[in-house]
Amino acid sequence: MTISTIWVFAQAQDGVPTTGTLELLTKARSLGGAVSAFFLGDAAPVAAALGAAGAAKVYSTGDLAGQLPGPAGAAAIKALIDGGDAPDLFLFPQNYEGRDTVARLSVQLDRTVLTNNTDIAIDGDAVTVTTPIFGGNTLVTTRFAGSAPYLATFRPKSFAAEEGAAAAGEIVTAAIPEHGATGAARITAVHVEESSGPKLDEARVVVSGGRGLGDAGAYSMIETLAKLLKAAPGASRAIVDAGWVPYSYQVGQTGKVVKPEVYIAAGISGATQHMVGMKGSKHIIAINKDKEAPIFSIADLGIVGDVHKVLPKLIEALQAR
């Protein structure tokens, strides 16, 4: 079958489409066919921007009014498809909302969903995706079988977001039907952490700390250094799990994927799970006291030394400028 209609699960932050959304729209345009965006919420503020990125139609559910996004989104998409407005291929971002929505949708459609991908190719009738497994040390190629819609999720930064042919960005209302007990979880509280400085997945420079810092207090060196470099502070999973810093700091397979100009890894040994999230950085500088640490296998520049001695010196040198 030919892939003629491609939908992208679009998301926005602070009223603009997320970088991940623009990445998927760019890829969708390159695959040919008509591209549309599905937006969970009121799409009015972002429809023009999604149109500029190539979405001919922007499906809008309107305000969610406190409903859980995943079940509501899946129900709205199912209703569109049942009504005859269906994509051949639907690209979702590999993040909480994308995954949650696509999983619930796929089970209602009784379709497979191929998750965690980094690439997609269409060759005649065959649609294949590439997926790194075991934390990235094996690549799997899988082909969709059966009938469309084909559903797939993609890791952040799998594609570059580029400008291209604009489309109308016409808003189409997608109603959310009644969707039963699976959506019956209620959010009772939301705690927001204060954050300042550049965002981790968008910063030009990222400074991350790991277990080598020794204790939670030593993380302040990472924050000081990050401030001096106008960088975002990051962390390995080990210190997030240890409770030194919040989850939002985590770089890696189960955290954020970052591709900054410069990535400084201080006291991070380089577990596969971490490296998956930062190996695409342009320049990687590693500071570790163990010269055999795996991080040095992907670092462009290395310093063998104790972070407790190297970081203060580095901070001092930067302050002296």
Added chain:
Amino acid sequence: MRILVCVKRVPAPGSRISITADGLAVDTAFLGFTTSPHEECAVEAAVQLVEAHGGSATVLTLGPAEAEEQLRYAASVGVSNAVLLATDGADWDPQRTAAAITAAITAIEDRDGVFDLILFGNESADSGGFQVGVRVARHLDRPIVNGIKGISIADGIATLERPTDAGQEVYELTMPAVAGVKEGINLPRYPTLKGRLASKKVQIAIIEPSAKPGGQVLVRLEPPAELTTSTTMLGNGPDAAAAVVDLLEELGVLR
């Protein structure tokens, strides 16, 4: 309180993965296996909930006969019942796995009563599909929240905490409910000697799963291209700091 925890047998992290000659499977001959880390925490969470509220915990896996090892491990830390959906060793896709697990849960619940809470790991450590838990919850028509780092139970309500990019969300689910647990929610205990001995006696119920394959075909497995980075050593210890500053200057990030 009846709690079910679903686990998956996966290659041990850090193992070097080799691929069979036909490029269609992982060569398991020399691999070590373990329980997915998120699920190890889910097992611990199940045991802690039973300790606090009474009742019993059951562990279930779909996998080869050798997955008995992962079931016995769960038994050694305090899970009292074990169920194996024995496959022939082939890796089942998420659609098929979820259908088989749903059928097994339905059969067990028809006989022994409903599970108040079903725990999954957030995602498996090998294929990382994030699918099976959500699919099973949907089949059973029960609420699910994934990425959970805190669980408490009172008056038929499960209160779940999920860290987000912006902070944290707290959910309330009327039980029976389902949760995908994330590593870090607790520190899984080590089995005691007594636990190990007891685990040998736990009866494993073996069910032959039947579900048809989902809509995906494996084309090939391959190792990724080797990263060919040559690391330039800027020096040892604090003396290298100046070189880093020069370098950052050169890269133009100090403006």
